[in-house]
Amino acid sequence: MCSINERTRWGVTELRLAFPKQKEMHFKDLTFRYTEGEKILLLGPSGCGKSTLLQVLSGLIPSSVPMAIKAKKKEIPSNWGFIFQDPETQFCMPYVDEDIAFVLENRKIAREKMPDLINHYLNLVGLDFPDPHQLIHSLSGGMKQRLAIAGVLALEPDILFLDEPTALLDPQGTEDFWQSLQKVSNNRTLVIVEHKIDRVIEFVDRVVLFGNDGTIIDDGPKERVLKQQKRRLVEDGIWYPGAWRDHLSQRIQTKKLPDYQATVLTLDRFSVKRNGHIKCSIDSLMINRGEWVAVIGKNGAGKSTLLEGLKRLLPTKGKCIWNLTHPEEAVAFVFQNPEFQFVTDRVDDELAFSLRIKQCPPDLIRRRVCEMLQKFALASVRGNHPFQLSIGQKRRLSVATALMEQPQVLLLDEPTFGQDAKNTFQLLDQLSELQQQGTTIIMVTHELEIVRHYATRVLEIDAGRLVSNAHRDRGSGSEVIGNGHQMDEGEKLVSRN
Numbered sequence: 001m002c003s004i005n006e007r008t009r010w011g012v013t014e015l016r017l018a019f020p021k022q023k024e025m026h027f028k029d030l031t032f033r034y035t036e037g038e039k040i041l042l043l044g045p046s047g048c049g050k051s052t053l054l055q056v057l058s059g060l061i062p063s064s065v066p067m068a069i070k071a072k073k074k075e076i077p078s079n080w081g082f083i084f085q086d087p088e089t090q091f092c093m094p095y096v097d098e099d100i101a102f103v104l105e106n107r108k109i110a111r112e113k114m115p116d117l118i119n120h121y122l123n124l125v126g127l128d129f130p131d132p133h134q135l136i137h138s139l140s141g142g143m144k145q146r147l148a149i150a151g152v153l154a155l156e157p158d159i160l161f162l163d164e165p166t167a168l169l170d171p172q173g174t175e176d177f178w179q180s181l182q183k184v185s186n187n188r189t190l191v192i193v194e195h196k197i198d199r200v201i202e203f204v205d206r207v208v209l210f211g212n213d214g215t216i217i218d219d220g221p222k223e224r225v226l227k228q229q230k231r232r233l234v235e236d237g238i239w240y241p242g243a244w245r246d247h248l249s250q251r252i253q254t255k256k257l258p259d260y261q262a263t264v265l266t267l268d269r270f271s272v273k274r275n276g277h278i279k280c281s282i283d284s285l286m287i288n289r290g291e292w293v294a295v296i297g298k299n300g301a302g303k304s305t306l307l308e309g310l311k312r313l314l315p316t317k318g319k320c321i322w323n324l325t326h327p328e329e330a331v332a333f334v335f336q337n338p339e340f341q342f343v344t345d346r347v348d349d350e351l352a353f354s355l356r357i358k359q360c361p362p363d364l365i366r367r368r369v370c371e372m373l374q375k376f377a378l379a380s381v382r383g384n385h386p387f388q389l390s391i392g393q394k395r396r397l398s399v400a401t402a403l404m405e406q407p408q409v410l411l412l413d414e415p416t417f418g419q420d421a422k423n424t425f426q427l428l429d430q431l432s433e434l435q436q437q438g439t440t441i442i443m444v445t446h447e448l449e450i451v452r453h454y455a456t457r458v459l460e461i462d463a464g465r466l467v468s469n470a471h472r473d474r475g476s477g478s479e480v481i482g483n484g485h486q487m488d489e490g491e492k493l494v495s496r497n
């Protein structure tokens, strides 16, 4: 073991950076240095610049992402791997096995050793294909994220830059990821951005806390930073261990939900196909107005497929009856990948788009756009291109556009992934308000706290089938919900036909 003085140090000194077409510099002379073997968590509100800084530290900015940057000193490591927020950006080849083989080839691994190694890295992230010669395009969002991680682990890098590596993973996948990383990270240096705080915090020794404007507010051992900065974390809406508990204890308990009794959706021998194959089927299901339905299940189970089938974005068979006058308009949809949704080149135009098509009065559109920019913390980026937003901002914009028309039914595919605490809680408060007014919410989520504290019904999908349909109720004892997660004491699921 070498002493700290002998270890290599990297980082940036007095960094300033300008995004294309932006006059103002991001980071005001930011200095951040780190040492071989350190395990560091970058914490800060959505949009403060965490992902951008990771890309500067790895040298991706400006070498692969051209950007004007100024720094007194830059020390960039050589053997690093980068796990991106958006797994789609990570792949070089069309097939699963080829993508990992590509990395192994770069490491000059002999061809005959490759099949075993490919399986080894896929197993590390819990991907188990009978034949790994699978089209990457045909994987679910969470499966792609697992593959992206496997590809980076196959590099066997000394340094890992991890940008929200578990955002799209199911709870078991998240746990598996941290366990796999534990196995391979002994002497490695890790610089991590992660909103799901509870697990990652066990893993790191140093926490760097950023403010809204990208300045470093504190930097030091995790115990000290989390303790001394607790007020700041709460005020800025940054995740900290116990944030959920504090939020729920302060949450104004919503009035008893109105029982509308009116069926809004009936499914009968309903199935949804992708590429000619049935990927999700439900024999029989009825959902009432004002319900909050959580759709849970493992990565690749068929949750997004179900939602896309309900919105008729994929071919379906059987009955899917919406008890609504104009279902095409009354049912709003939020894709798992927010970029699929954007149709304009400015944030404010994106919000105004659907109301303009309906020829609503300009005054009303302006008022509504301003309201949503405030509610979704997007006012400072209102003139930006939607593709230039941070992941959290993109996610909020996609949800905000769906809410513009005040739809009667909301189909939401993981609307809270990649969000800081403040924006997560604000979104949930808004959805609760809409639910009180009778909006039906059908939401795919891996966030068990939402399932526990907001859902009125939980549908569990496994291998393309509805395996459990349970009404959420409070009672005694505890029960197990999807992915082997124990419900809190005092809660239980009541089965429904």
Ligand SMILES: Nc1ncnc2c1ncn2[C@@H]1O[C@H](COP(=O)(O)OP(=O)(O)OP(=O)(O)O)[C@@H](O)[C@H]1O
Binding pocket: 019, 020, 022, 026, 044, 045, 046, 047, 048, 049, 050, 051, 052, 053, 381, 384, 388, 389, 390, 391, 392, 393, 418, 420
């Ligand atoms: N290409 C770009 N052009 C203009 N602004 C950009 C560009 N890329 C990022 N930004 C802005 O820079 C800021 C920092 O973005 P970044 O993705 O680094 O934030 P982050 O802290 O990782 O956020 P999140 O937690 O939401 O992922 C954001 O306000 C974003 O809108």
Ligand SMILES: Nc1ncnc2c1ncn2[C@@H]1O[C@H](COP(=O)(O)OP(=O)(O)OP(=O)(O)O)[C@@H](O)[C@H]1O
Binding pocket: 137, 138, 139, 140, 141, 142, 143, 168, 170, 274, 275, 279, 297, 298, 299, 300, 301, 302, 303, 304, 305, 306, 336
């Ligand atoms: N574009 C596609 N083409 C073909 N098959 C696909 C496509 N997208 C997903 N699939 C397959 O359909 C099945 C269900 O995928 P789906 O995206 O519905 O899963 P999911 O439960 O939403 O997963 P996740 O939690 O990872 O988002 C998976 O077996 C997946 O491989």
